[in-house]
Amino acid sequence: MSDPRPIGVFDSGVGGLTVLAEIRDRLPYEHTIYFGDTARVPYGVRDLAEVRWFAYEIIRYLVSLNVKLVVIACNTATAAALMTAQRSFDVPIIGVIEPGARAAVLETRNRRVGVLATPATVESGAYAKAISYLDAGIEVYEQAAPEFVPLIERGITSGPELEAAARRYLAPLQERGADVVILGCTHYPLISETINRILGPRVRLISSAGQTALEVGRVLSRRGYLRRPRHAEDLGSSVYVCTADPEEFAALGSRFLDQKIEAVLPASLDPSPRSDAPLLY
Amino acid sequence: MSDPRPIGVFDSGVGGLTVLAEIRDRLPYEHTIYFGDTARVPYGVRDLAEVRWFAYEIIRYLVSLNVKLVVIACNTATAAALMTAQRSFDVPIIGVIEPGARAAVLETRNRRVGVLATPATVESGAYAKAISYLDAGIEVYEQAAPEFVPLIERGITSGPELEAAARRYLAPLQERGADVVILGCTHYPLISETINRILGPRVRLISSAGQTALEVGRVLSRRGYLRRPRHAEDLGSSVYVCTADPEEFAALGSRFLDQKIEAVLPASLDPSPRSDAPLLY
Structure with missing residues (x-):
């Protein structure tokens, strides 16, 4: 059994790319989508409810792309939003x-x-x-x-x-x-x-970062969610999305990923009002 | 590096022997001491403070025998006493x-x-x-x-x-x-x-029981506490201790261990008054 759905990874900026690098290193067959909320970085100076809402928006976006697991690759967002997010979505969510x-x-x-x-x-x-x-x-x-x-x-x-x-x-x-x-x-x-x-x-x-990647591997493997391609050369692909300037993201991000990032897509989050969120406590 | 100190495992009675069986199965080179508090079984009907005190007494006894790790192989005692015990002793303590x-x-x-x-x-x-x-x-x-x-x-x-x-x-x-x-x-x-x-x-x-044994293995191996004998035949030994009738323990316990228990020692806990305990909250 092979589950080709991608893993979603997000952070306020580029820092979470160190987590993505570890995931790609340990799980090279997995497709990944990285979301950097660079328009609103850093999260550390914002209040908890706001960070929870950002996390909710981003996870909803990733879920609409059919991810099989979400990694909150950001300490601030994990502390603020992990439990709320786990209660709000069906997809498994892992923090750092x-x-x-x-x-x-x-x-x-x-x-x-x-x-x-x-x-x-x-x-x-x-x-x-x-x-x-x-x-x-x-x-x-x-x-x-x-x-x-x-x-x-x-x-x-x-x-x-x-x-x-x-x-x-x-x-x-x-x-x-x-x-x-x-x-x-x-x-x-x-x-x-x-x-x-x-x-x-x-x-x-x-x-x-490394321990989180190991945990991702454990969850995928124990639930039977790993992607198993037919050919050993069929490695997973990565998509990069950010909310501010894609070129700036690619330039700074390549150092965190320790690899050149070729293409970055601009993200357009659904600009719903905050009152839409089903669970924001 | 080899750490020959035994693992201490305790329960109110014989139930924890299923945990011991899994530990012996997965870690056959480890010495073990099993403590069954059969004079005071079952713990489930007692109040939490009392169970905490029993756990404290038993762990102190096991620590005096130089154990390198303690397993509270009892759900009631884990729920009641794990955190207090972890704060009270230097030895790592694992619950079920x-x-x-x-x-x-x-x-x-x-x-x-x-x-x-x-x-x-x-x-x-x-x-x-x-x-x-x-x-x-x-x-x-x-x-x-x-x-x-x-x-x-x-x-x-x-x-x-x-x-x-x-x-x-x-x-x-x-x-x-x-x-x-x-x-x-x-x-x-x-x-x-x-x-x-x-x-x-x-x-x-x-x-x-099985998952607890796996956790014991993880802790011992990551901390470098495993026993590594020179010869593959040098398996770990097991000692059984209980607070009531040793023969009854051996008869009932052999079914839980799925193996004949040959010798059981009577335990004599230091009958200190409860006020001696440094941490009983």
Whole structure:
């Protein structure tokens, strides 16, 4: 049995492309649709109800394209909208927080886990909640790293400026003896080399992006939703959609995907009034 | 690296031996200690604070025997005591509810999950909570099956009496169209054949016991805690401890383990007053 429907992946911008890259790497036969809401990026500064509505609009759009699974490849949108979205749609929906939290719980030996994330994600406490749900005895240290996203989007993924910021953010996690650190933002895989070097070989780094891709594979395989082409060369295709300038998306996005993005389609979301949403609590 | 410390498994009685059987089956090199609190069985009729205290006492006993991981192989004790226990001890502690809930979430296609459990477990709502935490859009139907445990303990694991009870309990789950059913009690693997036959091939049956054993394997392997003997014949050994009559435990337990239990040790828990417990909320 083969299920050729695409996987839908969305984010406020290009960060979620690191999740898409991991999905394509692990599930090369799957078709994918990536949706970047670049007209409204970033989500971190908006209120929760607004982010929930954006997520609802985007998932409705992806569902109209017959996706078999949706990945909310954005920490802010996962914290704000995952549960509401799961209640509102029939398609399975996966966020980026639980898979990373779960991997950290499985791997920590001293039960001290560090989380690097944006200020909005840290403020939501979503990782601490998810980890504590799985093992209430684990101490979680969340560290906001406000400079990382701007640096990475300017193309600075190594060098002294990044190094200095990384040392500053990691010091508190090191002081507390965390033996596992979660990269709790989809931008961070681009700087994992620097972070890994500073933390050293005794601390394990967990990428939410990689763990989310593994979870996508588990769900598809256990439900019998994998695409199984007849020929091994028949790899899955990817479609890119964004709400602002497609060329800008392609230029910035290619670095996050670690591969050239050829064509990006402009998205036109149905401009329904907010009152249309069946479930917005 | 090899970690020869034993895994501790406990239950109010013999039911948890189905979890032990799965652990031994999947992790044959691990040493295990099974603790059956047969003097105080069943836990389902006691209040939560009391069950928490029993769990605390037993885990303290197992920790004094240098276990590397504890499995609460009892649904009632997991619902009552897991989080408190995780906060109170350094050793990782795994319950039987989350692994089964997680497997159900991964496997359901129509997002309707049935749960068969004892009245106490159904009343706790623990499976519904665990499933909803992973996918808030899944509908969970919990069915109390009060007759199963008494029948199984009387040795009735097939035949018309069991069949009639099973059909009665399963009918509501079938009517609601659940495509996955969780065996939410450690006794139930002994009657899975009958349940499977009634549900038919289109409904997947998930054994909490089996999923918990898989989770034990994941934690040990990801933390580097597996025992790796030098010779393939050097299998793990098992020790059985109970708080009431050892011979009775051996006779009844052998059916749950599906293997003869040779020796059972009487346990002597430190009779400390309840006020000694550091964390009993």
